[in-house]
Amino acid sequence: MKYVDEYRDxxxxxAVAREIKKVSRKEISLMExxxxxxxxxxxxxxxxxxxxNIRLLSGPGCPVCVSSQKFIDIAIxxxxxxxxxxxxxxxxxxVPGSTSSLEKEKANGNDVRIVYSVLEALEIAKQNxxxxxxxxxxxxxxxxPATAATIIKAQHDNxxxxxxxxxxxxxxxxxxxxxxxxxxxxxxxxxxxxxxITGSGIYEDLAWKYGLGVVISGFEPMDIMQSVxxxxxxxxxxxxxxxxQYKRVVQPEGxxxxxxxMAQVFTLSDDEWRGLGTIPGSGLKLQERYxxxxxxxxFPVDIPEPEEPKGCICGEILRGLKIPTxxxxxxxxxxxxxxxxxxxxxxxxxxxxxxxxxxx
Amino acid sequence: MCLGxxxxxxxxxxxxxxxxxxxxxxxxxxxxxxxxxxxxxIILHAGFAIEKVDPKEAEETIQLFKEMEMNGSMETGT
Ligand code: SF4
Numbered sequence: 001m002k003y004v005d006e007y008r009d010x011x012x013x014x015a016v017a018r019e020i021k022k023v024s025r026k027e028i029s030l031m032e033x034x035x036x037x038x039x040x041x042x043x044x045x046x047x048x049x050x051x052x053n054i055r056l057l058s059g060p061g062c063p064v065c066v067s068s069q070k071f072i073d074i075a076i077x078x079x080x081x082x083x084x085x086x087x088x089x090x091x092x093x094x095v096p097g098s099t100s101s102l103e104k105e106k107a108n109g110n111d112v113r114i115v116y117s118v119l120e121a122l123e124i125a126k127q128n129x130x131x132x133x134x135x136x137x138x139x140x141x142x143x144x145p146a147t148a149a150t151i152i153k154a155q156h157d158n159x160x161x162x163x164x165x166x167x168x169x170x171x172x173x174x175x176x177x178x179x180x181x182x183x184x185x186x187x188x189x190x191x192x193x194x195x196x197i198t199g200s201g202i203y204e205d206l207a208w209k210y211g212l213g214v215v216i217s218g219f220e221p222m223d224i225m226q227s228v229x230x231x232x233x234x235x236x237x238x239x240x241x242x243x244x245q246y247k248r249v250v251q252p253e254g255x256x257x258x259x260x261x262m263a264q265v266f267t268l269s270d271d272e273w274r275g276l277g278t279i280p281g282s283g284l285k286l287q288e289r290y291x292x293x294x295x296x297x298x299f300p301v302d303i304p305e306p307e308e309p310k311g312c313i314c315g316e317i318l319r320g321l322k323i324p325t326x327x328x329x330x331x332x333x334x335x336x337x338x339x340x341x342x343x344x345x346x347x348x349x350x351x352x353x354x355x356x357x358x359x360x
Numbered sequence: 361m362c363l364g365x366x367x368x369x370x371x372x373x374x375x376x377x378x379x380x381x382x383x384x385x386x387x388x389x390x391x392x393x394x395x396x397x398x399x400x401x402i403i404l405h406a407g408f409a410i411e412k413v414d415p416k417e418a419e420e421t422i423q424l425f426k427e428m429e430m431n432g433s434m435e436t437g438t
Contacts (some may be wrong), residue, residue, distance in 0.1 A: 001366070001382050002365060002366065002368070002401065002412055003366035003401060003413055003418055006422055007421075007422075009425075010365070012422075012425040012426065012428070012429055015425065015428045015429035016425065016428060019376040019428055024384075036363050038363075040428040055396075062386065072406070074396070082363075089406065109401075115409065116406065116407050117387070117407020118406070118407070119389055119407060120407070139406070142364065142405050142406070142410060143406050145408070145410075146389070146391075146392070146405075146406055146407065146408040149389070149392060149408075153391075193364040193403065193405055193410060193411075196364075196403065196410055196411040197410060197411075217362075219363075222421075222425055223421075224422075226421070245421075247414070247417040247420070247421065248413050248414050248415075248418035248421060249403055249411050249412075249413055249414070251411075252412070255392060255393070255410065255411055257392050257393065257394065258392045258410065261391075261392070277378055325420060348363070
C-alpha cells in the first residue's frame, strides 16, 4: 500500500539503525506516547535494532487504557436505563468496570452498539426517535474534533435525544505530569496524528522549560527509527527542541478547521486518568452552550466508589515505570480474551501489545 | 481506535468521501478538511479524514533514508 510499504523497507531501517549506533553515546530513555507507536515498535522488533543504551518506554497514549474506572462505571449505569442506546468505539465495551462491563450489559440485553465513526452514532439517533442515544466520547485531539463536528451537525439538523458523555482528553498536560511525577526521560516520540490536528506548538515548553527532546513521529518502522535518530542527535548535542519527522502529514500549525471546531464545542477541565489521578486542564468537557448534549444532567446515575481491578499495575505501566511482564496477572489471569485491566483490552494497549508480540 | 491510515480518495459527495485502503473501501467524513480532491491521499482516523498526505514531503523522507543507506554502504564497503 502506498505510504505504508515503502516505509517498511528492511534495508533502509537497518541503515538508520547503523546511523543511530554511530551517533549514540549517552544512556537515554525515550517515551513513545502513542499506542500506535508502541504497536509498531513491537510488531517490527525495533528495540532489537537499537543499542542497549537507548531505552524505549511506553506512555499514556491509548485512549481506552486511560479512561477512568469511574467513566466506565457511569457508562454501565447509563446502559441499564431502559430505552437508552449506548454507542461507542469498539474496544471500550470490553474494559472491565468495577462490577461489570458494557459487553456484559449487552449480553444481558441492554442496548450497547459499536461504531467506527461518531457520525454513525448520530445516524442511530435519527433512526430511533424517542430513544436517547449516548455516545461515549473517548480519545485525544484526534477524535475530539470529530465529536465536535458531529455535535454541531446534530444541532444544525435538530436531532433530538443525542448525547455525548465526553472523556476526551488532551496530550500535553499528561506529558508534563509524567515528568513532574519523576519519570526519568530524555525525550518524547510525540504522537503523529494528535500533532496533525494540534500542530507542533503544543510541545514547545517541554523542550525549553523541561529540556526534553520532542520529535513528532509517523507510525511506520522507518518513521520511528528516524525519530529515534533525531532525538539521539538532539540529546547528544544537548540541543533539545521540537522537530517534525512526520512531515508528510503534520504541518507546524496543524489542522485549523479541526482546532476551531474543538474550541467551539469544548472547554478545558480537570480530568481523571487511569492510574494517574486527576490532571488539571487535561480534559475536554462540553461548553455551556452545548449542555443540552450532556447526559449528566438529564440522566443522573448513582455509582458506587470505583474499584480498580486487583493486582493490575496498568497505571504504573502507563507512566512508563513498569512493563507488562512485571505484572503477576500478565499472560496468566490476564489475556486479551480475559482482560483484567484496560491495558490488555485495546489493541494499542501496552499489555495487549506485549502479549501479542511476546515471542519476539 | 487511535490508528490512522493513509487512504486514497476515490469519490467525493458533499462532505463525504469514499476512500480506498488497498482493495477495501471506507467512508471518510471531510468535515475537518478543505480542498480535498479525488486522487489525494488522506489520513483516515475513526471515520474522519484528519489531514492530507503531502506527496512531496513523503518522497523527501524516503530520499533521506536512501542517502543514509548509500552513505552507510560506502563506509562499510558493502
Ligand atoms: S497484564 Fe492485565 S492486570 Fe496486569 S497490568 Fe496489564 S492489564 Fe493490568
